[in-house]
Amino acid sequence: AENEPSWEKPCAELLVYVSTPGCNEFPSLDSKESYKLSVSKGSMLLWAETVWGALRGLETFSQLIGRDENGTYYINETEIVDFPRFPHRGLLLDTSRHYLPLRAILETLDVMAYNKFNVFHWHIVDDPSFPYESSTFPELSRKGAFNAMTHVYTAGDVRAVIEYARLRGIRVIAEFDTPGHTLSWGPGAPGLLTPCYVATVPSGIYGPINPIFNSTYQFVTSLFQEVSTVFPDFFLHLGGDEVDFTCWRSNPEIRAFMVEMGFGDDYKKLESFYIQRLLDIVSSLGKGYIVWQEVFDNDVKLRPDTIIHVWKENAMQYLKEMANVTRAGYRALLSAPWYLNRISYGQDWIEAYKVEPLYFEGVPEQKALVIGGEACMWGEYVDVTNLTPRLW
C-alpha cells in the first residue's frame, strides 16, 4: 500500500567519525559541538569535529529511533547538520539550601545530557550550609555542613561529579559565592565574617566576609588555590550577589576603615575593594571568572574577559541589563527569566521557551557577547524528594 513504510535491510551500525580525536580532555567554552548525521539505505554516519560534537550527535541519533507496533526498531532516512546557537548552556543546582546526595546530582547530569546542556553550575555552598569538604580547611564543612558525616561532598564525590559530567561533555563550574551568602563559612573560619554591632557592642550575629583584614585575603587565597586545583574548568563563579551592607555599617572597625580609605558612606566602594582583590587572587591562579550582575552594577573594575551573570528579573528589566553589560564589552550569561525554582500552576514551560535572549537594543557585536544562559533551580524548597519532577 502507498502509505506503508518501505523496509530496507536492517541497519546494524552507526559509524562515528571524529576528526580531532581525544577522550582525555575536559570540555571548555570553546569546544566545538557541531555534528552531521546521515542516515540512508546503505549506511548511518555520524561525523563531528570533536568528541563533544559526537556526544551531541549520539543524543540526537537516540531520539530518531522509533519502535513500531511489532516492536521493531526503525529509523527514517535523515540528513542532519546541527550545532548549538549558544556555547554556554547551563543548569544551576544549589546544594547549600538543601544537601543533594550524589545520585541526585549524577541523575541530573544524565538528564542534562539528554537535553544537550553543557555546563553544570554547582552553587555548592551558601548561608545555610557548607557541604564542600576542603582539604586545606577541613573545619569549614566539619562545622558548617548540615551534618559533617552525611551531608558533605568528599574529594571523591567531587571527582566523581566532574568525571561523570566530563563523559557527557558537561563542564563543571563551581561557585564559591562571596562576600555575602557566607554565614556557613563562619563556624569553621573564626574571624572571617564581620561581627555585627548593636550600638557599641557585638550582637553575636555575623554578616558578610570582613574585607578589612589581611587574614581574610590569606584565607581566600588558600581556599581558592585549592578550589582552582580541584575544579579543572578554566572558569570559577565567584558570586558577589546580594551583599547586605547593614552589618558592615554597624561595625566600628569597618567604619574606621571606610574613613581611612576615603570611601565616605558608599559601601559599594568597600564591596568593590573586596571583589577587586578577590578577582586579582583568582586571576593570579590562572582562572577566569563569572560573577553575578551586582559586581558589574556596582562599578567594580573587572578584567575584560569577565563573564557577567544576569539574574535580576523585574518586568523584563533584565533585557536592559543585558544591553548594558554587553555595551560595556563584557560577555553575558542570562538566567533572569529562567529561575525554575519559582514554580506556578500550569504550563509554565511556555514562558521559559518564549524568552529570546538577544531581544535587547544593541549592535551585532554586542549580541555576540551573549554566550548563553542557565536555568536555575535554587534549593530553598528543593531536595532529592522533588528535584527531578520540579526541574524536568
Place this chain on the structure above:
Amino acid sequence: HLTVIEPVAVLKASEVWGALRGLETFSQLVYEDDYGSFLVNESEINDFPRFAHRGVLLDTSRHYLPLKSILTNLDAMAFNKFNVLHWHIVDDQSFPYQSIYFPELSDKGAYSSNLVYTPTDVRVVIEYARLRGIRVIPEFDTPGHTQSWGKGQKDLLTPCYNGGQPSGSFGPVNPVWNTTYDFMTKFFKEISSVFPDEFIHLGGDEVNFSCWKSNPEVKEFMKKQGFRTDYTKLESYYVQNILDIVSSYNKGQMVWQEVFDHRAQLKPETVVQVWKASNYAHELSSVTGAGFTAVLSAPWYLDYISYGQDWKKYYSVEPLNFPGSEKQKKLLIGGEACLWGEFVDATNLTPRLWPRASAVGERLWSSSNVTNLQDAYKRLTNHRCRML
C-alpha cells in the same frame, strides 16, 4: 485514649478506627536519641477528630495513576489521619474503570488497555484503604465531564448540532432519552455493589449547556416539560433521576455545589461539596442554611501550585468561618484536599501532594485553636521527615 507510663503503655479506643489513629499518634511519640535508642516520654493523650469527613481527592482520568501510586498515597493519608479517599476515577479525558456490565466503557475509553483499573485493582484499593481506616468514595461525574463515556457507550451523550445537522461532536449525557436512565440504572447497580461505602459521588459540576441548546430533540423536550429556556431545570431533572436511582440502591449521594445552586431537589442525606473559590463562605451558609450537609474543598485545591510555603494558607483556613447558626455549623462535616490531575501523574504526585496536604489534615482533625504557624512549622518539618 493513650496512656504512656511504665511498664506498659495503653491505647484504648471504642472502635478499631480509633485504635488506628491512636497507633499513628503513638508512632509519632517515639523518637531516637543520639545513641540510637528509641524512647517515648510519659504521656496522657485524649484525642478525637474535629471533623468526621477528612478527605483527599485523586483524579485518575486526566492522568492514569498506577495502583502503586494510589496505595502509597493511602499510606501517606493514614500518616495524616485522613479517612476518605475521594476517587475521581473517570472524566472527559479517559475512562480507566473496567466495568463488568459495560466492558466497552474502558475498552474504548481508557488511554490504553493497560491503563485500566480491573475489578481486582479496585478491590485492592478498597481493602488497602479499609485497613487504614480510610473510606473509598468513588465519583462517577455526570452529566458533564463524560466525553470518555461516549467512546464505549453509543447513544449516551448528546449529539451536538450545527445548522440543523449533527456536527459529529458530543456534549453532556443526554437527559431526554429513556435509554440514558436504563444505562445509569444498570451502571450504578454495579457501582453500588463494587464500592461498599454508603456514599457515591455523582458529580454534577460544570455542565456546558451549548450542546443541549443545539439539539432539536432536547429543545423539544424543554418545551414539553415547560422548562422554557432554563437549562438548569433540565440539568436538575437529570440529576434528580440519578439521585433516585442511586437512592434506590440504598446509597447516599455526594454532589458538587452546582447541583444545589441550580436548585435540583436533593435528598435530605445528599452531601454538597463546595469547591468554587469565590465567596465559598457564602456558599457554605446557603448550603447549610437550606439544611444540607456540606464538605469544603474550595480553599484546598492543592493542584494550584505556587512558589514558597503555600501550606500556610491551607493551614490558616477556618472552615466554620461563615455566617450561620450553631445548627448550621454542625452540618459542615469536613473537607477534602483536591489534587486534580491535569498536570499530575506518578512522576510527581507524591512530592506535589505532600506534605502540603498535611496542613489540611491537621486543620480537619485538630481543635480550632491549633492555629500557630510557627509551632505548626516545627511539627510539620519533623512530620515530613517521618513520612519520608
